[in-house]
Amino acid sequence: MRIAPPAPVFDANASAGGALGDLPEWDLSDLYAAPDAPEIARDMDWLEQECTAFAADFEGKLAGLDAVGMLACVERYEAIDRVAGRIMSYAGLRYYQNTMDASRAKFLSDCQDRITAATTPLVFFSLEFNRIADSAYEAVITADPALTRYKPVFDRMRAMRPYQLSDELEKFLHDQSVVGASAWNKLFDETVAGLGFEVGDEALGIEGTLNLLTDPDRTKREAAARALAEVFGANIKLFARVHNTLAKEKEIEDRWRKMPTPQTGRHLSNHVEPEVVEALRNAVVAAYPKLSHRYYALKAKWLGLDKLQVWDRNAPLPIEEPKTVGWDAAKATVMEAYSEFSPKMAEIAQPFFDKGWIDAGVKPGKAPGAFAHPTVTDVHPYVMLNYLGKPRDVMTLAHELGHGVHQVLAAGQGELLASTPLTLAETASVFGEMLTFRKLLAGATTPAQKKTLLAGKVEDMINTVVRQIAFYDFECKLHEARRGGELTPEDINEIWMSVQGESLGPVFEFMPGYETFWAYVPHFVHSPFYVYAYAFGDGLVNALYAVYEESGPGFQDKYFDMLKAGGSKHHKELLAPFGLDASDPAFWDKGLSMISGFIDELEAMED
Known part of the structure; x- marks a missing residue:
């Protein structure tokens, strides 16, 4: 029974300012x-x-x-x-x-x-x-x-x-x-939305400050990272209290219910077997050296640095020309990519732009990040963005619009069957991103453009797969540690750092204060263990897209049938028409090989 509001989801890739055009608001x-x-x-x-x-x-x-x-x-x-x-x-x-x-x-x-x-x-x-x-x-x-x-x-x-x-x-x-x-969720949301950051001469909210981590100017990126660390540090006791309380509440309820692990409830709600999630997690962790470690070593070389700092993780490449993408251009890019896959997909997406189903602008007090909320099956979904014109914001639009298309198609199942488990809910969104990326890549006219697009996609995939599995490991360790007693902010900081170095690799140095960056991630508060769904969805879509590239014109019909199914079928049934099986441990290696292949292409450009 729905007694909770939709939960916002952070996407730390909004940007600040610019002539973006007429940004839509919700009706x-x-x-x-x-x-x-x-x-x-x-x-x-x-x-x-x-x-x-x-x-x-x-x-x-x-x-x-x-x-x-x-x-x-x-x-x-x-x-x-x-x-x-x-x-x-x-x-x-x-x-x-x-x-x-x-x-x-x-x-x-x-x-x-x-x-x-x-x-x-x-x-x-x-x-x-x-x-x-x-x-x-x-x-x-x-x-x-x-x-x-x-x-x-x-x-x-x-x-x-x-x-x-x-x-x-x-x-x-x-x-x-x-x-x-x-x-506690509301306390967290209101606290994060109300945080103020002094970056140079500017007073910014969290969206504007996070956005500066992608600024071409390294001094601005560093200033933003240090401002984040300062403000998170000043509020760390409150954030630790939120996490301690919610983790303890969960432990008590799990104990009374005799749940074997803190993750069991999430696996049940996702209708996914624990061994499937474990296979995904192990495959990603084993791939850290050939994915994130290898890519970030390349990035350090491009930036002319021996070591990367946290403010370099999402830095644009030196060859990338600063670019602000207006709203109309972003809409055209995504809609053309959707239409080239199937006119039906663009037709479903069009009302989001025409009828007040998207709220795009950054406004004081607005929840940060982006989400698509299906509301109820006799109305329609609504998409929230914090759009400020970065190229990555275009990908966020493609992502959330994919959710919206999925939700429209699944609505025919009715209220109880339309809702898709989180592991499958990311399918259409990540697929929409992939369509948009492939369109942009096909339109690249110079090696520099292709390199920039490939690097951006690899970073997005690392953020979706490597970073989210590191988040999942952080949560697993946090909930396990909380069972042994109250955790100090320093305890939580230490757990956070234990997964960051492992996932990002030896090329990174971590500034004092980065240990508090767990504090603003809303998934840990709103939806414990949600985060592996992103890696699940990315791996699934990578495998699905490979089938699409090899398939004839019948793929689109099978794809829409999968989305229309909503929550009426198990992932095995949904993937069987495509010859895929997520319970096969080798399945995840196929998805990860696409990321590795993109890094191979980037390395080849160095020769």
């Missing part, structure tokens, strides 16, 4: 016209009444329902989920437009409080459903095709059977959630 009226719109009061009242009625009609009776009765029950549950999701999408998106606006924060909290209270009577549903005997479940769920289509949802729900608590404890956790993790 949220497709959800509700205003926070005081009568439709919100109407829907909230209906929600409260329907949740009570649902419990009265079905609590204690699920095991005795026939297929007709069970279908009616599921459809009513789905309708409740849709209305709750609509309200929380509106409140959450409006809040992320300006997290420093107290009235927006209050509106979000009030909605969350009321919906949490309203949906408490529904807690029985999953608990009671999971107590239905396997034979009875199979008999009823397969008796009617209209009900059978929901089987993937309930199979995933029943995977939680070994870990569910008593009805009373589950209701307590549901009620308590508004002052638990979600409250």
